[in-house]
Amino acid sequence: MKRNPSIEIGTGLFVLLGFAALFFMATQISSHGLEFGRHEYHLTAAFDNVGGLKAGAPVSIGGVTVGRVESIDYDSTAFKAVAHLSIDRRYNRIPNDSDVAIYTAGLLGGNYVGFTPGGSDTNYKDGDRIEMTQSAIVLENLISKFLFDKAGQGAKKETP
Amino acid sequence: MSGHAVSSVLAQFGRFTLFFGRLCAGVPSVLRRPRLLVEQVHMTGALSLVIIMLSGLFVGMVLGLQGYDLLRRFGSTESLGTAAALGLLRELGPVITALLFAGRAGTAITSEIGLMLATDQLAAMDMMAVDPVRRICVPRFVGGVVSMPLLAAIFAVIGIYGAQLVGVELMRIDAGQFWSQMRGAVEWRDIVEGVVKSLAFGVACSAIAVYEGYHAVPTAEGVGRATTRTVVTSSVAVLAIDYMLTAVLL
Numbered sequence: 380m381k382r383n384p385s386i387e388i389g390t391g392l393f394v395l396l397g398f399a400a401l402f403f404m405a406t407q408i409s410s411h412g413l414e415f416g417r418h419e420y421h422l423t424a425a426f427d428n429v430g431g432l433k434a435g436a437p438v439s440i441g442g443v444t445v446g447r448v449e450s451i452d453y454d455s456t457a458f459k460a461v462a463h464l465s466i467d468r469r470y471n472r473i474p475n476d477s478d479v480a481i482y483t484a485g486l487l488g489g490n491y492v493g494f495t496p497g498g499s500d501t502n503y504k505d506g507d508r509i510e511m512t513q514s515a516i517v518l519e520n521l522i523s524k525f526l527f528d529k530a531g532q533g534a535k536k537e538t539p
Numbered sequence: 540m541s542g543h544a545v546s547s548v549l550a551q552f553g554r555f556t557l558f559f560g561r562l563c564a565g566v567p568s569v570l571r572r573p574r575l576l577v578e579q580v581h582m583t584g585a586l587s588l589v590i591i592m593l594s595g596l597f598v599g600m601v602l603g604l605q606g607y608d609l610l611r612r613f614g615s616t617e618s619l620g621t622a623a624a625l626g627l628l629r630e631l632g633p634v635i636t637a638l639l640f641a642g643r644a645g646t647a648i649t650s651e652i653g654l655m656l657a658t659d660q661l662a663a664m665d666m667m668a669v670d671p672v673r674r675i676c677v678p679r680f681v682g683g684v685v686s687m688p689l690l691a692a693i694f695a696v697i698g699i700y701g702a703q704l705v706g707v708e709l710m711r712i713d714a715g716q717f718w719s720q721m722r723g724a725v726e727w728r729d730i731v732e733g734v735v736k737s738l739a740f741g742v743a744c745s746a747i748a749v750y751e752g753y754h755a756v757p758t759a760e761g762v763g764r765a766t767t768r769t770v771v772t773s774s775v776a777v778l779a780i781d782y783m784l785t786a787v788l789l
Contacts, residue, residue, distance in 0.1 A: 386581045393585035397689025400696040404730050408624055408699065408721060435719030447715060484617055489720050 418468040419446065420505035424479045424492065425459040430515025432481050432490040438464050440494040445470040448492060464492060474499040480513035490515060558672075558750050565670075565677035575674075579682025583644040583745075587690060590643055591636060595694035598631055599623065599701025606702070607710050616712050620721035623702035624695075628725065628733045632695035634781055637740035640687060641773035645748035648679050649769040652752025653762035661753075676749045683748070687741025688734050695733065732788045739780055744773045 429451055438446040446466035454461045466473075476497030481490050503509070569576055606622045652675060655661050661671040699721075706712045748769045755765035 386578060389585040390577050390581040393580065393588055393686075394689065396588070397584070397692055400689070400692035401734075403696050404628065404692060404733075405727075408628070408696075408725050408730075433719060433723045435715065435722060437713060437715045437719075444713060444715060447719075484716065489617060489716060489723070491716075 419465045420468060420471065421449070422464045422466060422503055422505075422507050422509060424462045424464060424509040424512050425454060425457060426462065426481065426512050426514050427459060428514040428517060429460040429462060430481055430490055430517055431483075432462065432492070432515060436489055436491050438466060438492045438494070440470065440473070440496065445494075462492065471502065471504075473503045475501050475503050475507065476511065477503070477509075478511055478513065479509050481515035483516070554754065555746075555750055558753065559746050561672050562677055562680050562746060562749065565673040566681060568673050569677045569681050572678075575678040576681055576685070579678045580685055582647065583640070583679070583683050584686030584690060587640065587643050587686070588693070590639055591690050591694050592697050594635060594639055595632075595697035596701045598635060598694075599627065599698030599703075600705045602626060602631070602698065603702035603705030603710070607706055607712070616706075616710070617716035617720055619702065619706045619712055620699075620717035621724040623706075624699050624721045624725050625729060627695040627698040627702075628729050629736075630781075630785075632698065633691045633733055633736035633740055634777060636687065636691040636694045636737060637744055637777040638774055640683070640690065640740075641744045641748070641770050641777070644683060644686070645744050645769045645773050646766045648683070648745070648748040649752040649755070649766045650762055652676065652679070652749065653755035653757070653765050656753065656755055657757040657759070657762060672753070676753055680745045680749050683745025684738065684741040687744070688737040691733060691737035691740075728788075732784075735788065736781065736784050739784060740777050743776045743780055747773045747776060 432448060432451060434448055434450050436448045437444040438448060446464055449463040449465045451460060451462050453459075473494060474497040476499040478495040478497065480493055480495070482493050483490050602623045603619065606619045606626075607616055610616045610618055610622065652661075655671075655675065661675065664671045664674060703714075703717060707714045707717055751765040751769045751772070752762075755761050
């Protein structure tokens with residue numbers, strides 16, 4: 380039986396590439412991954428409600444992406460959702476009275492975490508926990524509030 | 540006349556089914572001779588890599604452009620990653636790979652076997668008590684079945700990079716949004732759907748290519764016709780199977 384090394388190499392390369400692609404689909408496209416480089420520091424932010432915020436979402440200050448949401452879990456003693464943020468070292472001057480809120484990018488876009496810088500002289504450092512947060516706006520709550528207000532106004536007009 | 544046409548179509552189906560049965564029965568024998576299989580995976584898979592990668596890149600880039608233009612109207616261009624990934628993984632990857640496979644590898648298989656038939660090589664094997672179906676047809680069939688899911692996976696991944704190239708580098712979508720929304724939306728089910736589809740297409744395309752070659756009229760014209768039939772039948776079969784599988788798996 381004749382052996383042809385170039386055929387074997389070609390086939391090996393093809394099979395390897397194919398499995399690499401399958402592996403990539405399984406790990407990179409479907410779940411978590413993505414490194415932001417190792418030059419980063421970590422903050423945690425406790426929210427009453429994170430809405431649709433997901434791990435991997437950007438963290439921005441004034442619209443500039445400075446980091447990512449690393450993970451989100453639930454703190455069952457404080458009854459709050461805790462988002463772990465990893466922020467690029469270059470942006471290490473965030474005043475420690477800055478306000479943190481969850482916003483939505485675009486109509487169908489994903490949520491992101493936005494900082495509004497405060498005026499304090501001291502900055503957040505690695506490992507700080509941020510309590511001054513504003514929850515995600517849940518559209519259903521907003522609509523029900525609006526409807527109840529309208530209904531209340533209607534009732535007032537009819538009574539006198 | 541029409542009765543004759545109906546019975547010939549039925550006979551065609553029957554021949555194909557019986558031949559498919561012989562192919563499946565021969566699968567264990569090819570696993571005992573992996574060298575034949577490696578040669579065929581090289582022929583159908585490795586040599587199709589370039590066309591698959593190029594097509595994947597361009598399909599992904601077109602998806603990026605079209606998707607961007609469509610999503611911009613809803614103000615949600617960040618969802619481009621999700622749209623491109625789901626489209627490529629579930630639909631475009633398996634289907635376009637199968638169509639290209641039928642054109643690139645299926646025709647090669649049919650004309651090769653057809654020519655062997657025309658030059659009496661298969662008859663000679665029969666004389667030497669070598670079963671031509673097991674020696675020639677089954678390795679090509681199994682090679683195609685093995686190659687197809689791998690090709691489709693490569694196609695999808697390159698396509699997603701193509702979409703990323705257009706969306707992130709050209710249209711300036713945030714790369715993090717692109718990937719994180721994709722990761723959030725793509726589930727295991729979507730990947731499994733793509734793999735199941737490409738396996739089914741691999742079986743269909745390879746079996747049709749081998750069948751057409753083995754049953755070709757052993758003349759120059761007959762082999763040419765058989766090759767054409769391979770492309771036509773495979774394409775129609777792929778699209779029909781795609782609809783059925785989508786309906787079942789969705």
